Amino acid sequence: MLNELSYREIYAAVTECKGADFKIQKLKIREPIGDEVLVKIVATGMCHTDLIVRDQYYPVPLPAVLGHEGAGIIEAIGPQVKSLSVGDHVVLSYGYCGSCTHCLSGNLTYCEEAFVRNFGGKDQNGCNAICTHDHVGVNDHFFSQSSFATYAISRENNAVKVCKDVPLEILGPLGCGIQTGAGTVINALNVRPGSSFLTWGAGAVGLSAVLAAKVCGATTIIAVDIVESRLALAKEMGATHVVNSKEQNPIEVIKQITNGGVNFALESTGRPEVISNGVEALGTLGKIAVVGAPRLGVKAEFDVNNLLLNGKTIMGVIEGNCNSKWFIPQLVELYKQGRFPFDKLIKFYSLDDINQAALDSERGITLKPVIRIA
Known part of the structure; x- marks a missing residue:
């Protein structure tokens, strides 16, 4: 053929x-x-x-x-x-x-x-x-x-x-990358006005999520990373707080900022210890979306009772749960308006x-x- x-x-x-x-x-x-x-x-x-x-x-x-x-x-x-x-x-x-x-x-x-x-x-x-x-x-x-x-x-x-x-x-x-971050916030997590949002990782996916959280009206937006230049850019793009997890205990800082735990979170690093921290840092009824891809077979641990008694949700998300035919033109329009x-x-x-x-x-x-x- x-x-x-x-x-x-x-x-x-x-x-x-x-x-x-x-x-x-x-x-x-x-x-x-x-x-x-x-x-x-x-x-x-x-x-x-x-x-x-x-x-x-x-x-x-x-x-x-x-x-x-x-x-x-x-x-x-x-x-x-x-x-x-x-x-x-x-x-x-x-x-x-x-x-x-x-x-x-x-x-x-x-x-x-x-x-x-x-x-x-x-x-x-x-x-x-x-x-x-x-x-x-x-x-x-x-x-x-x-x-x-x-x-x-x-x-x-x-x-x-x-x-x-x-x-x-x-x-x-x-x-892919930008719609994954933004789509996870808008489509999968359904971040609400006045809520708190956290990204574990301030790369392209995480910072796209920061932009989307701002569009959604989140009033507390936290970025966690170990690279200061990324954290500085996160502040420029709408994060209200940044945490360098090499220098601070991120769970303690996040719970202090949010008075007990964050409402919504995105994990983009693919590191199992970060996923575990992400579940720990959620507040009651908090949700975390895992989008980072590690090697096949990698496992993460969490306290089952911490999950159960606080009604927390862990979800895997691919491509931000986006219908690209609809979602990408919407992101382009937000960009044209200066909002993304x-x-x-x-x-x-x-x-x-x-x-x-x-x-x-x-x-x-x-x-x-x-x-x-x-």
Whole structure:
């Protein structure tokens, strides 16, 4: 089948093996079929998930083209596409089938085929869109896009049309990291006006949550981290209190600030001891959403009676429980109104500097690297 399709040349950052640097390679990508769209990528955010997949926390087959916060312009569409056109500006988000029980009930992020469509290395039919010049398939369709490349194949349902009066180069992170932080606050936790909110971790996800908590009207907003520059930015973006957990006992400080415990919390570090602290720092009927992804099999501990007697809730949240088609345009509108300045988190890199972007992200130097492609 590979040889029967029409292809165009692309450049892509390939992850060849566990822990390896990204390698820029000249490859080919086929034209869209069915409900697919071909997107010329303008810029792509780099997310924690790209790095943990590179390091094989999740069993994504390698070599692969990763990247899952793409933004670009549609250059071609498949014959079944109805709602998108050539020339549309789009943000690419996660993949889902649209027809399973969870999708039909509106819980798209918990699609029964989510792992296969986002981490399987091929499309839903077991095929690759990207190949070498010898027509050897390369693992792709990462989050139904693989956008560390000059072009990406996506599907109509996870390509989100956005307005053309906001620069595309900043919008890619809305497809995953930013919508995870903001969506968890707005959709999953349902943070209320006048309430208290806490983020464990002041990276891109945590600070997006701070912005969203402010939009929701939380009046006590706390950020916990160990990097002073991140805590300073948290204050700038709306945190009323910051805690350096290397220098202070965060649970004691949080309970003092909130008079007993916080109403809502988000945990984005993926560290089990932080999850345990997060449960401890909740007030009565408090809720904590866990969004940070550790290695498979990592376990956290908590006091069952502390959970039970205080009516606390621990929830796992994927992609902020967002329907991206609806939620991403809302975040763009908030940005246009000056109420959601997520661009303050971004630092740009060229495709050739993608490994430096990864290193800066891991060292905490850069909150949200964005790789300029076009």
